[in-house]
Amino acid sequence: MKLNRRKFIKRTLIALATVEAFFLLRGSVNKVDTSSGTTELFNAGKATAFDKNKLYPFLTGQFFLKRFEDGGFLAMSFKCTHLGCVVNTNSKTGGFNCPCHASQFNKFGEVLSAPATRPLDYFPITIEKGELLIDTRKPIRRSSFNKSQLTYL
Amino acid sequence: MTNTNQEDKTPSSIEKFILHLHPAKIDSRAIKINRTFGLGGVCALLFIILCLTGLLLRFSYIPTVEHAYDSILGLKNNTVFGQFIRNLHHLSAKLMIVASFLHLVRVYYTQSIFLKRGENWIYGLLMMFLVLASSFTGYLLPWDQLAYWAVTVITQIIEYIPFIGHSLAYVVRGSETVDGNTLLNFYTLHTGIIPLLFIFLMCMHFWLVRKAGGIALPQQEEQQKVDVIPNLVSKEIMLACIVIAGLFLTAAFYDAPLLDQANPLKSPNPSKAPWYFLGAQELLLHLHPFFSAVIIPFATALFFFGLPYYKYNNLNIGVWFNSPLGKKITIQSSIIAFVFTFALIYLFEHFFHFDLWLSNWPGVISTGLIPFLFYAVPVAAYLLFWNKKHQANRTELIMACTSIILSSYICMLLISLLLRGEGMLMIF
Numbered sequence: 001m002k003l004n005r006r007k008f009i010k011r012t013l014i015a016l017a018t019v020e021a022f023f024l025l026r027g028s029v030n031k032v033d034t035s036s037g038t039t040e041l042f043n044a045g046k047a048t049a050f051d052k053n054k055l056y057p058f059l060t061g062q063f064f065l066k067r068f069e070d071g072g073f074l075a076m077s078f079k080c081t082h083l084g085c086v087v088n089t090n091s092k093t094g095g096f097n098c099p100c101h102a103s104q105f106n107k108f109g110e111v112l113s114a115p116a117t118r119p120l121d122y123f124p125i126t127i128e129k130g131e132l133l134i135d136t137r138k139p140i141r142r143s144s145f146n147k148s149q150l151t152y153l
Numbered sequence: 154m155t156n157t158n159q160e161d162k163t164p165s166s167i168e169k170f171i172l173h174l175h176p177a178k179i180d181s182r183a184i185k186i187n188r189t190f191g192l193g194g195v196c197a198l199l200f201i202i203l204c205l206t207g208l209l210l211r212f213s214y215i216p217t218v219e220h221a222y223d224s225i226l227g228l229k230n231n232t233v234f235g236q237f238i239r240n241l242h243h244l245s246a247k248l249m250i251v252a253s254f255l256h257l258v259r260v261y262y263t264q265s266i267f268l269k270r271g272e273n274w275i276y277g278l279l280m281m282f283l284v285l286a287s288s289f290t291g292y293l294l295p296w297d298q299l300a301y302w303a304v305t306v307i308t309q310i311i312e313y314i315p316f317i318g319h320s321l322a323y324v325v326r327g328s329e330t331v332d333g334n335t336l337l338n339f340y341t342l343h344t345g346i347i348p349l350l351f352i353f354l355m356c357m358h359f360w361l362v363r364k365a366g367g368i369a370l371p372q373q374e375e376q377q378k379v380d381v382i383p384n385l386v387s388k389e390i391m392l393a394c395i396v397i398a399g400l401f402l403t404a405a406f407y408d409a410p411l412l413d414q415a416n417p418l419k420s421p422n423p424s425k426a427p428w429y430f431l432g433a434q435e436l437l438l439h440l441h442p443f444f445s446a447v448i449i450p451f452a453t454a455l456f457f458f459g460l461p462y463y464k465y466n467n468l469n470i471g472v473w474f475n476s477p478l479g480k481k482i483t484i485q486s487s488i489i490a491f492v493f494t495f496a497l498i499y500l501f502e503h504f505f506h507f508d509l510w511l512s513n514w515p516g517v518i519s520t521g522l523i524p525f526l527f528y529a530v531p532v533a534a535y536l537l538f539w540n541k542k543h544q545a546n547r548t549e550l551i552m553a554c555t556s557i558i559l560s561s562y563i564c565m566l567l568i569s570l571l572l573r574g575e576g577m578l579m580i581f
């Protein structure tokens with residue numbers, strides 16, 4: 001294919017216009033955030049009410065709250081990191097199974113078997129006056145489990 | 154019963170209109186039913202049925218999360234023929250996917266996509282994409298469990314495209330997750346933008362067929378021309394009547410599915426994508442998302458868009474399968490690809506667990522590259538075998554590639570559709 005100066009300029013302009021049009025369209029079809037926008041955190045209740053080594057599902061908050069043996073709390077998103085289905089708890093392994101594509105996670109949310117490629121996202125927890133407050137607005141991605149993700153009383 | 158007598162009468166205005174779509178005279182071989190099977194015409198007819206039923210459905214549908222599901226229930230229970238119209242819309246959409254796919258296959262294997270028809274192949278592929286897109290956007294609208302989770306799964310695939318994936322998925326969904334914004338987006342696309350684009354592309358498609366001199370036919374010394382009215386038009390009307398009758402009959406007895414209202418807190422088990430995307434979902438089960446959602450779809454799309462433009466040395470336009478060798482290679486490679494894909498999936502399901510065996514390797518290699526090579530290397534060897542042993546040239550090898558891709562996809566689709574039960578595990 002021969003490309004002379006005119007053709008080159010013409011195609012560059014078309015390419016630029018396409019990029020511009022994409023951004024314009026994107027800007028104008030983007031919806032205004034209709035959520036109330038308050039910084040309200042999800043209140044899971046008294047921290048002392050949770051037993052060690054137990055899993056508590058909070059479906060309305062879209063997370064599983066796990067309290068480990070050492071008393072640390074971890075709030076894991078219930079969305080499979082593969083394609084966003086809601087994972088089920090697996091009572092045998094203490095972990096989670098995804099019904100859509102058969103991914104499996106262990107009790108720390110780490111991947112036991114593919115196709116999922118990263119552990120379940122988690123939400124930051126703060127403890128105020130003995131109550132667990134979970135920030136469910138922005139799930140945090142991680143590549144593996146480590147102690148710093150836990151919150152202690 | 155070719156009617157060749159020339160009468161000097163003024164054509165009626167309907168006849169004049171038909172003669173804008175068709176030429177006045179046409180090659181007698183072009184109206185044989187087994188040349189095209191009328192598939193393109195069936196697609197156009199289905200598009201008209203979809204438009205009409207869709208317009209009727211718009212009277213009772215409310216595109217909000219609160220009311221979408223209830224408005225479908227209202228349509229079903231309180232509207233005269235409401236369920237019938239919905240069934241008709243649903244069935245036509247399903248049939249349109251099948252018919253347009255068969256049309257694509259027919260056009261490719263009769264070798265009618267080269268030279269000046271190349272551009273029309275591109276328009277056809279774009280329309281194929283729009284058919285899938287409109288089916289998919291329509292899928293969400295009832296807002297039942299099936300719809301919600303299928304759309305969640307598919308839009309999440311977009312997120313795996315590097316760099317632009319997340320923002321692209323955000324544009325499609327209008328939000329971080331599937332919610333009211335997504336419903337509004339899909340409603341707008343489904344009832345407004347996609348049909349408009351489709352009409353434009355359809356006009357181009359038809360016009361380019363006429364520009365290329367009608368449907369592609371093998372070269373022949375003598376041509377016998379016949380009048381379009383009534384020879385072709387009567388056949389078109391007959392086929393249209395058969396399709397409409399079949400649709401009406403089926404719609405009277407088969408109800409379009411409607412599950413429970415969508416519940417974002419609970420995935421059904423198993424969660425399956427709409428059936429025409431099940432091949433893609435099956436691919437996701439076995440391969441790292443970077444391969445199954447990015448590399449393979451893009452490579453396949455490039456391959457298909459490039460089909461008319463590779464360097465061919467023996468074009469046989471209008472001839473089924475190009476040559477006897479082409480026919481042999483098409484049939485054999487389709488069957489082998491089907492069996493091989495099935496066997497490979499069975500092995501990966503039950504015996505090969507590279508994600509566990511190579512768990513300390515990066516996922517892209519252990520669950521991406523290695524399974525991909527398990528498929529690609531035998532396929533390459535197979536093509537090489539045809540090239541060396543039977544002197545298959547480039548035209549036939551590319552046809553074999555196309556057959557392998559199509560056949561593998563159909564195999565994966567059927568496995569996912571029929572052989573996967575709870576937890577998306579194979580049922581045997």
